[in-house]
Amino acid sequence: MNIDPHGTTITQPVISLGEEARADFVVRVYQHLLAAVVAFVAIEALFINIGLARGIYNFVSGNGMGWLLILGAFMVGQWFVAQAASDLLNPVRQYQALFAMAALEALIFAPFLHYMFNIQDNGTTTVAAAALVTAAGFAGLSIVAFITRKDLSFLRPMVMYGFVGALVLIVAAVLFGLSLGIWFSVGMIVLAGMAILYQTQTIIRNYPADAHVAGALALFSSLMTMFWYVLRLFSQFSR
Numbered sequence: 001m002n003i004d005p006h007g008t009t010i011t012q013p014v015i016s017l018g019e020e021a022r023a024d025f026v027v028r029v030y031q032h033l034l035a036a037v038v039a040f041v042a043i044e045a046l047f048i049n050i051g052l053a054r055g056i057y058n059f060v061s062g063n064g065m066g067w068l069l070i071l072g073a074f075m076v077g078q079w080f081v082a083q084a085a086s087d088l089l090n091p092v093r094q095y096q097a098l099f100a101m102a103a104l105e106a107l108i109f110a111p112f113l114h115y116m117f118n119i120q121d122n123g124t125t126t127v128a129a130a131a132l133v134t135a136a137g138f139a140g141l142s143i144v145a146f147i148t149r150k151d152l153s154f155l156r157p158m159v160m161y162g163f164v165g166a167l168v169l170i171v172a173a174v175l176f177g178l179s180l181g182i183w184f185s186v187g188m189i190v191l192a193g194m195a196i197l198y199q200t201q202t203i204i205r206n207y208p209a210d211a212h213v214a215g216a217l218a219l220f221s222s223l224m225t226m227f228w229y230v231l232r233l234f235s236q237f238s239r
Contacts, residue, residue: 013205025212026204029203029215031216032215033216036216039099039102043102043103044109048113052110053110056107057114059111061111067174071108078101078104081217088210094213098213098217101220101221109224130231137193137230141200145204151201152197166187166188189230196222203219
């Protein structure tokens with residue numbers, strides 16, 4: 001990224017750069033993605049050990065409005081994080097956004113993981129299995145996005161409208177006490193996989209070299225969405 005004499009930001013997609021620059025960019029994206037995952041695990045462990053996860057679980061258990069409050073706070077936080085991550089002129093703000101997103105994910109996962117670790121039978125094994133399956137699925141989808149020559153931009157509206165529809169269903173389920181069963185989890189896993197495919201290719205083709213943190217943040221959000229619904233699916237089968 002450069003700044004012209006008039007103060008306009010000039011960005012050049014990393015795909016137009018040399019092979020070494022492209023490889024360096026991809027490495028930095030996945031290094032920061034790994035850092036976000038490690039931060040999520042560390043913050044989640046803190047929430048569990050200090051009893052915050054238990055407190056949130058007790059607050060939202062059987063309390064639909066409590067879940068909507070947590071979900072609303074998460075979505076507002078996501079919006080602020082996305083704005084900060086796109087500020088390429090402020091690297092500090094980008095890093096703050098990445099680790100803030102890890103904290104937000106830890107917050108919304110806290111009651112679910114408290115339930116898995118402390119209430120559901122074989123919950124720890126289920127969490128480990130879901131994490132391994134999610135990691136394998138993410139790796140496979142990333143490889144496909146890297147090697148395919150097909151333009152995956154057609155996935156964008158499907159992903160966008162799919163997540164909007166899913167949000168409407170989730171809110172309706174909370175408000176009216178509906179049960180979103182196994183097929184909803186399967187559908188969300190597929191949707192998250194489509195998002196990973198689209199975002200990976202978009203990052204490679206359209207992002208400038210300075211946008212590695214923003215790229216990592218986009219992938220991290222979809223990775224955690226996939227993990228949530230893989231874990232939800234496994235927990236439904238293990239009951």
